[in-house]
Amino acid sequence: MNLKNVATTGLKLNMQMPNAMEMSELLQRLIQKPSGNNFGFAREAAASIIEERGLPGRKNEEYKYTNLSKILERNFGEFAGNEESAADLSALIPTLSENQLVFINGILSEELSNYNLPEGISVSSIEDSKELIAKDVDAKSDEFLLLNTSSLNTGIAINIAKSAVIETPVVLIHITDSSKNQAVAHPRVLVNGAKNTQAIIAEIFIGVGDALSFTNAVTEINCAANSNLSYIKIGNENGNQLHVGNTQVNVAEKAVFNAMTVNFGGKMVRNNLHISLNGSHSEANLNGLYVTDNKEHIDNHTVVDHKVPNCNSNELYKGIMNGSSTGIFNGKIYVRQDAQVTNAFQSNKNILLSDNATINTKPQLEIWADDVKCSHGCTTGKLDKEQLFYLRARGIGEHSAKLMLLDAYANEVIERIKDENLRTYVQGILHTKIDE
Amino acid sequence: MLKVKNLKASIEGKEILKGINLEVKPGEVHAIMGPNGSGKSTLSAVLAGREEYTVDSGSVEFLGKNIFGSSPEERAREGLFLAFQYPIEIPGVSTTNFLRAAVNQVRAHRGLPKLDAVQFLKTMKEKMQIVDIDQALLKRSLNEGFSGGEKKRNEIFQMAMLEPKLSILDETDSGLDIDALKIVANGVNTLKSADNATIVITHYQRLLDFIIPDFVHVLYNGKIVKTGTKELAYELEERGYDWIKAEHANA
Numbered sequence: 001m002n003l004k005n006v007a008t009t010g011l012k013l014n015m016q017m018p019n020a021m022e023m024s025e026l027l028q029r030l031i032q033k034p035s036g037n038n039f040g041f042a043r044e045a046a047a048s049i050i051e052e053r054g055l056p057g058r059k060n061e062e063y064k065y066t067n068l069s070k071i072l073e074r075n076f077g078e079f080a081g082n083e084e085s086a087a088d089l090s091a092l093i094p095t096l097s098e099n100q101l102v103f104i105n106g107i108l109s110e111e112l113s114n115y116n117l118p119e120g121i122s123v124s125s126i127e128d129s130k131e132l133i134a135k136d137v138d139a140k141s142d143e144f145l146l147l148n149t150s151s152l153n154t155g156i157a158i159n160i161a162k163s164a165v166i167e168t169p170v171v172l173i174h175i176t177d178s179s180k181n182q183a184v185a186h187p188r189v190l191v192n193g194a195k196n197t198q199a200i201i202a203e204i205f206i207g208v209g210d211a212l213s214f215t216n217a218v219t220e221i222n223c224a225a226n227s228n229l230s231y232i233k234i235g236n237e238n239g240n241q242l243h244v245g246n247t248q249v250n251v252a253e254k255a256v257f258n259a260m261t262v263n264f265g266g267k268m269v270r271n272n273l274h275i276s277l278n279g280s281h282s283e284a285n286l287n288g289l290y291v292t293d294n295k296e297h298i299d300n301h302t303v304v305d306h307k308v309p310n311c312n313s314n315e316l317y318k319g320i321m322n323g324s325s326t327g328i329f330n331g332k333i334y335v336r337q338d339a340q341v342t343n344a345f346q347s348n349k350n351i352l353l354s355d356n357a358t359i360n361t362k363p364q365l366e367i368w369a370d371d372v373k374c375s376h377g378c379t380t381g382k383l384d385k386e387q388l389f390y391l392r393a394r395g396i397g398e399h400s401a402k403l404m405l406l407d408a409y410a411n412e413v414i415e416r417i418k419d420e421n422l423r424t425y426v427q428g429i430l431h432t433k434i435d436e
Numbered sequence: 437m438l439k440v441k442n443l444k445a446s447i448e449g450k451e452i453l454k455g456i457n458l459e460v461k462p463g464e465v466h467a468i469m470g471p472n473g474s475g476k477s478t479l480s481a482v483l484a485g486r487e488e489y490t491v492d493s494g495s496v497e498f499l500g501k502n503i504f505g506s507s508p509e510e511r512a513r514e515g516l517f518l519a520f521q522y523p524i525e526i527p528g529v530s531t532t533n534f535l536r537a538a539v540n541q542v543r544a545h546r547g548l549p550k551l552d553a554v555q556f557l558k559t560m561k562e563k564m565q566i567v568d569i570d571q572a573l574l575k576r577s578l579n580e581g582f583s584g585g586e587k588k589r590n591e592i593f594q595m596a597m598l599e600p601k602l603s604i605l606d607e608t609d610s611g612l613d614i615d616a617l618k619i620v621a622n623g624v625n626t627l628k629s630a631d632n633a634t635i636v637i638t639h640y641q642r643l644l645d646f647i648i649p650d651f652v653h654v655l656y657n658g659k660i661v662k663t664g665t666k667e668l669a670y671e672l673e674e675r676g677y678d679w680i681k682a683e684h685a686n687a
């Protein structure tokens with residue numbers, strides 16, 4: 001199925017035909033080809049690359065633990081179109097900000113959205129940003145990113161004007177609804193923060209429905225010089241949902257970018273967060289929390305690419321895993337030859353609440369510069385028995401003692417969400433999830 | 437209040453307590469002394485319900501009930517308190533929040549209504565005075581980065597908040613300067629009443645000048661080998677443990 005390695009010889013290619021057939025059939029089901037928008041060129045270019053390469057499977061190093069194609073091939077039937085919901089979707093939508101845009105299966109719903117954008121920020125169709133999209137159609141791009149581009153239809157661009165300081169977060173709520181049928185969504189978001197801006201953007205992914213669904217999101221964020229952008233991604237999907245998110249971030253000089261990736265479940269979730277520090281004296285902070293149970297599978301792949309001198313990056317991902325769930329953390333840090341005086345720190349910590357839960361963690365540091373302070377560390381363990389006993393010896397019940405410790409553990413990440421509504425929202429989901 | 441009969445307990449197959457007998461009545465103060473490694477902390481851990489230890493035989497009654505069926509939290513709610521020799525640090529949990537949960541769960545067990553935030557703060561302020569502890573300390577993560585003395589004070593403060601029937605103070609005096617020692621001892625004495633009792637585990641007779649014991653026991657090699665009054669503590673201070681060890685060389 002992975003055609004990349006075999007495409008040079010016709011013979012081997014023929015031998016792969018049965019799989020290749022399956023793949024192109026699958027792609028036909030996944031690629032949505034709406035008519036009448038301006039993306040024809042980018043879409044077709046992306047589609048042709050992805051059709052040649054196929055979706056990544058087990059043999060692909062990057063996806064070897066997260067074999068989404070297999071699940072999709074086996075379970076994703078004839079796509080019937082995203083039908084209108086059987087569920088009351090408005091009931092699922094939290095109120096987190098005065099600026100909320102709601103997307104159902106990737107399409108903006110004016111009816112469910114509620115926004116009153118302050119001066120300095122505007123939302124437009126992504127169609128106005130065609131060149132930026134075309135830039136992503138690269139033979140080396142992530143397969144799912146290409147898949148998203150090949151299905152490009154609507155999508156939004158958030159533009160933050162020069163020097164605008166936006167206090168209220170812009171919250172995008174994506175609902176993937178498979179209550180009537182299997183569903184597929186390819187949400188696409190572009191955030192452009194101009195010079196000296198300050199803003200918080202949140203994306204929340206919620207699932208509803210019993211049928212299999214697949215959300216394949218792409219978010220691109222451009223942080224111009226001196227800007228300070230925070231991006232919060234919250235995944236709260238259900239056990240029927242597959243999710244791939246590609247978040248690509250470019251950070252210019254003296255800009256600060258804060259990423260927060262929180263995941264509370266999903267059948268199989270893959271987050272690719274790729275941050276390029278392109279301008280000197282820029283900074284990236286990456287925080288993550290994943291809380292898994294049952295057979296959930298959550299995979300976080302992060303890349304911080306230090307391309308220029310005098311930049312800092314700081315990464316902390318924490319996991320709480322229960323049931324027979326799987327967590328994957330892969331953190332790449334590249335320090336390019338020019339990137340002297342780099343500070344790059346990475347830490348991944350995990351608590352396994354069950355003997356059947358597994359975590360696979362892999363730091364990957366590649367350093368070409370020599371004046372570099374770089375460190376990484378990972379820990380995996382159970383809840384601390386001594387701490388648990390101390391709390392219980394004061395009369396606190398075992399269950400609440402555990403919750404208290406898990407809460408404190410997760411809070412090290414959550415408290416870095418500066419916006420109170422979003423922080424409370426995340427804490428609320430955390431409490432329900434760990435209290436099960 | 438507490439009746440320990442022929443208690444034997446082990447950990448990882450190694451017998452540590454080899455037949456402890458001890459009775460504590462309301463209003464009494466008992467001191468337990470003994471060389472390092474003799475089993476003093478093990479005894480307190482077994483009484484508090486630490487699950488890593490196996491009770492091999494014997495019985496423990498607390499307030500007339502066998503305690504071996506109950507969890508650590510149930511024992512605490514019934515009124516057993518252990519001031520830890522080495523208080524644990526818990527990052528991310530403030531002393532205040534932790535104690536509010538503890539106090540309210542203990543109160544619920546005793547059929548008392550929850551304390552609301554205002555009442556809780558008021559009680560806290562009262563009890564803080566007893567051990568002269570700073571409120572800033574209580575807002576920080578539990579014991580994290582506390583000095584040795586601050587940790588010990590925090591233990592006694594928690595004791596004051598939880599109003600236990602039986603308190604076991606495991607070397608609460610270790611690491612305290614003389615002023616702190618007086619404050620802690622004074623705290624213990626203030627909380628003392630005719631209905632509650634205290635077991636103080638210590639290496640130093642000095643503490644017993646401030647907390648006057650009714651009985652002094654010597655724990656050696658997993659057994660209480662000698663019981664006396666506070667004069668015994670003076671004798672130990674002067675002569676050390678060699679004579680006791682010699683008497684019980686084949687114990």
Ligand SMILES: Nc1ncnc2c1ncn2[C@@H]1O[C@H](COP(=O)(O)OP(=O)(O)OP(=O)(O)O)[C@@H](O)[C@H]1O
Binds near residue numbers: 447471474476477478
């Ligand atoms: N997990 C364990 N495995 C093996 N032996 C243990 C374990 N825990 C405690 N012990 C042993 O039990 C014995 C009693 O220890 P304990 O802590 O009760 O002594 P103690 O009287 O409190 O000493 P100290 O005065 O130093 O505080 C020691 O020899 C100790 O090494």
Ligand SMILES: [Mg+2]
Binds near residue numbers: 521606
């Ligand atoms: Mg001890």
